[in-house]
Amino acid sequence: MKQIMSLLTKYFADAIEFQEGLRGDSFLILKDPSRIVELLQLLKENGFNMLIDLTAVHYPHREYKFEIIYNMLSMEPLLRLIVKVPLKEDWPEIDSVSSLYKTANWYEREVFDMFGVKFKNHPNLKRILMWEGFKGHPLRKEYPLEGDNLHCHD
Amino acid sequence: MTNIKKELDIKTDRMIVNMGPSHPITHGTLHIILELEGETIVGSETRIGYLHRGVEKLGENRTYQKFIPFTDRMNYTSAINNNVGYTLAVEKLLGIQSPPRAQVIEVIACELGRIADHIVCVGINAVDIGAFSAFLYLFKYREFIYDIFERMTGGRLTTSYTRIGGVRRDLDDKTIELIRQFIKEFPKAVDELEALLTKNRIWYDRTRGVGEFSAEDAISYGYTGPCLRACGVDWDLRKVQPYLGYENYEFEVPIGTRGDVYDRYLVRVEEMRQSVKILEQAIENLPEGPIIVDDPRIALPPKEEVYNTIEGLICHMKLVMEGIKPPVGEVYSATEAANGELGFYLVSDGEARPYRIRVRPPCFPIFSSFDEQVKGHMIADAVAILGSLNIIAGELDR
Amino acid sequence: MGIEKALGDTILTTQLSKAVNWARKWSLWPMPFGTACCAIEFMAVQASHFDLSRFGAEAMRFSPRQSDLMMVMGTITRKMVPVLRKIYAQMAEPKWVMAIGACTCSGGFFRSYAVQQGIDRIIPVDVYVNGCPPRPEAFIKGLMEIQKLVERESLLDRKRRIEEFYKRLEQISHETDYEPADEILR
Numbered sequence: 001m002k003q004i005m006s007l008l009t010k011y012f013a014d015a016i017e018f019q020e021g022l023r024g025d026s027f028l029i030l031k032d033p034s035r036i037v038e039l040l041q042l043l044k045e046n047g048f049n050m051l052i053d054l055t056a057v058h059y060p061h062r063e064y065k066f067e068i069i070y071n072m073l074s075m076e077p078l079l080r081l082i083v084k085v086p087l088k089e090d091w092p093e094i095d096s097v098s099s100l101y102k103t104a105n106w107y108e109r110e111v112f113d114m115f116g117v118k119f120k121n122h123p124n125l126k127r128i129l130m131w132e133g134f135k136g137h138p139l140r141k142e143y144p145l146e147g148d149n150l151h152c153h154d
Numbered sequence: 155m156t157n158i159k160k161e162l163d164i165k166t167d168r169m170i171v172n173m174g175p176s177h178p179i180t181h182g183t184l185h186i187i188l189e190l191e192g193e194t195i196v197g198s199e200t201r202i203g204y205l206h207r208g209v210e211k212l213g214e215n216r217t218y219q220k221f222i223p224f225t226d227r228m229n230y231t232s233a234i235n236n237n238v239g240y241t242l243a244v245e246k247l248l249g250i251q252s253p254p255r256a257q258v259i260e261v262i263a264c265e266l267g268r269i270a271d272h273i274v275c276v277g278i279n280a281v282d283i284g285a286f287s288a289f290l291y292l293f294k295y296r297e298f299i300y301d302i303f304e305r306m307t308g309g310r311l312t313t314s315y316t317r318i319g320g321v322r323r324d325l326d327d328k329t330i331e332l333i334r335q336f337i338k339e340f341p342k343a344v345d346e347l348e349a350l351l352t353k354n355r356i357w358y359d360r361t362r363g364v365g366e367f368s369a370e371d372a373i374s375y376g377y378t379g380p381c382l383r384a385c386g387v388d389w390d391l392r393k394v395q396p397y398l399g400y401e402n403y404e405f406e407v408p409i410g411t412r413g414d415v416y417d418r419y420l421v422r423v424e425e426m427r428q429s430v431k432i433l434e435q436a437i438e439n440l441p442e443g444p445i446i447v448d449d450p451r452i453a454l455p456p457k458e459e460v461y462n463t464i465e466g467l468i469c470h471m472k473l474v475m476e477g478i479k480p481p482v483g484e485v486y487s488a489t490e491a492a493n494g495e496l497g498f499y500l501v502s503d504g505e506a507r508p509y510r511i512r513v514r515p516p517c518f519p520i521f522s523s524f525d526e527q528v529k530g531h532m533i534a535d536a537v538a539i540l541g542s543l544n545i546i547a548g549e550l551d552r
Numbered sequence: 553m554g555i556e557k558a559l560g561d562t563i564l565t566t567q568l569s570k571a572v573n574w575a576r577k578w579s580l581w582p583m584p585f586g587t588a589c590c591a592i593e594f595m596a597v598q599a600s601h602f603d604l605s606r607f608g609a610e611a612m613r614f615s616p617r618q619s620d621l622m623m624v625m626g627t628i629t630r631k632m633v634p635v636l637r638k639i640y641a642q643m644a645e646p647k648w649v650m651a652i653g654a655c656t657c658s659g660g661f662f663r664s665y666a667v668q669q670g671i672d673r674i675i676p677v678d679v680y681v682n683g684c685p686p687r688p689e690a691f692i693k694g695l696m697e698i699q700k701l702v703e704r705e706s707l708l709d710r711k712r713r714i715e716e717f718y719k720r721l722e723q724i725s726h727e728t729d730y731e732p733a734d735e736i737l738r
Binding site: 174175182183203204205206207208209211212223227230231274289290293294296297300310311312547548 | 586587589627631632664685687
């Protein structure tokens with residue numbers, strides 16, 4: 001892990017920050033969202049061959065309204081790293097990593113569906129869990145739990 | 155196929171076939187649109203979301219304990235594995251560990267759940283291909299597991315067994331006897347199943363070479379679980395990142411070679427045998443002790459204390475009305491569910507309700523590769539591949 | 553609906569209804585519309601321990617055109633509603649609907665933006681079986697209730713029921729902004 005950390009600090013210097021999570025998980029905060037593909041490319045070349053999860057958290061009361069979470073796994077040696085990318089806008093956009101990890105395709109569609117975060121260069125950014133034509137993004141904090149009483153017409 | 159077409163100069167058009175949301179494969183509601191040229195699949199598009207119940211948003215409005223029944227209904231063929239995975243994540247957030255007896259009971263429950271899940275997967279796979287009797291023979295043992303679960307937890311399918319800090323009910327003697335009887339009888343059932351299917355010419359022809367998937371593609375797609383092991387990658391979270399004391403049990407992890415439907419079937423059958431081995435070891439080494447942690451801020455105190463002392467009453471009231479208040483922070487915790495790596499990412503802001511619960515479903519990335527996997531095969535193979543991937547819609551859509 | 557058509561409105565049938573209803577009751581061909589956990593309980597009911605074929609309901613036809621009992625099992629989400637309506641409309645009369653599980657009866661404990669709070673807002677339901685999931689014995693009891701309904705039905709009731717259903721659909725479409733699927737009315 002220390003090797004990876006020193007390699008990353010060499011390439012990214014100020015744009016990243018390491019944090020130790022509450023119970024021992026390793027977090028990496030990327031302050032410059034435009035370099036996410038570069039970062040994940042570097043991680044992929046250094047053993048992190050699986051993208052386990054890609055999700056987002058909405059913090060409407062903070063300055064950085066969204067945090068996109070990339071959960072990375074290296075199989076040999078066993079290492080887990082969680083990359084967090086804070087985004088400032090209310091309706092942010094970020095580069096897609098589906099060219100690096102094929103699994104990111106559907107995960108990014110889900111984040112778009114649930115939060116409204118757009119991914120640039122995504123091959124097929126459509127809604128996945130809600131029906132097409134659904135208005136609103138359910139997992140945002142301002143969306144009501146019981147919905148807006150929208151009906152799905154065929 | 156194309157030679158015949160050129161010889162006879164047949165004009166073929168591409169046809170679009172809809173394996174619509176309600177279909178007999180009983181895997182739940184998946185919508186698959188196949189583009190066929192003759193019988194060969196040229197392209198496909200899958201649509202999911204027909205069982206999206208908004209569990210993650212519901213989790214943000216319920217306390218940590220109240221979320222446990224929601225986890226049951228995600229992967230409903232092995233509900234108890236989901237319970238264990240979730241409570242392990244919350245325990246990691248709180249920084250506690252359940253007592254040793256509870257850990258062994260949870261291992262027993264997980265392995266029984268794994269066997270139950272593989273029974274459903276192999277059974278339904280067999281039904282899709284046409285071997286109906288394998289399903290009936292296997293379901294007899296699933297009823298046995300249901301009996302054990304009913305004695306253990308009170309519910310057949312949706313168990314909600316674990317609590318934060320331990321389990322809800324202890325195993326009594328009759329349950330332990332039933333488990334011992336299960337351990338004796340189940341290997342014979344697996345032998346029966348293998349006799350029916352493994353060397354069966356029809357089964358072999360229909361499943362060998364169907365849906366082959368390379369290991370690099372599997373890792374790029376985020377596969378975990380039996381489907382990844384069938385592709386030849388030795389990856390099992392119980393061995394690599396052990397939890398609940400799995401390092402103390404001796405078992406092997408079956409690995410396939412070609413990643414096709416036949417390999418996945420063989421991996422699952424062998425995993426069922428290994429689960430029985432783990433069960434045997436667990437039930438022999440069941441330690442004595444409490445089944446839930448003793449902390450009044452986390453676990454409900456026993457009923458005698460609640461009814462007779464004022465402290466017990468107040469603790470009970472606070473836990474039920476307000477809930478558990480974990481420290482501020484984020485954790486990710488993963489377990490090896492029957493289908494792969496089931497992960498829970500919890501974001502806590504110190505309140506009784508989680509700020510964000512993210513469930514990482516094992517079959518979401520597996521199903522996203524279905525389009526690529528099914529190209530070039532016949533339409534009947536698509537059904538076989540879908541059965542072998544073990545897609546549970548409740549988990550896929552949450 | 554051959555007999556109803558042949559006889560029309562003016563003939564009162566007693567022994568004939570009994571015979572027809574007896575035949576219908578013991579050969580209900582279910583169409584399992586299973587989505588979630590209740591479908592797994594249904595698989596257990598169909599297996600050899602709790603056998604459903606002793607009620608003549610062994611022929612599970614997954615096609616709506618060949619069945620007369622639709623068993624809706626599992627959560628019906630709002631995305632699934634048009635599909636459910638279409639499939640109900642495709643079934644031939646006489647048809648019965650059994651709503652199995654808490655999610656179909658009333659949304660279950662998923663009170664969220666994506667779950668339809670009860671399918672009786674969309675299609676007429678004859679028997680509700682509740683439970684989460686219901687025990688196999690409850691399933692069988694539900695089937696027996698349907699059998700009782702079939703037994704008591706006179707041949708004129710069917711027509712009346714269909715008229716009432718369409719009148720109710722019209723009413724609903726005027727009350728809310730829910731438009732009934734045009735395919736049903738066609």
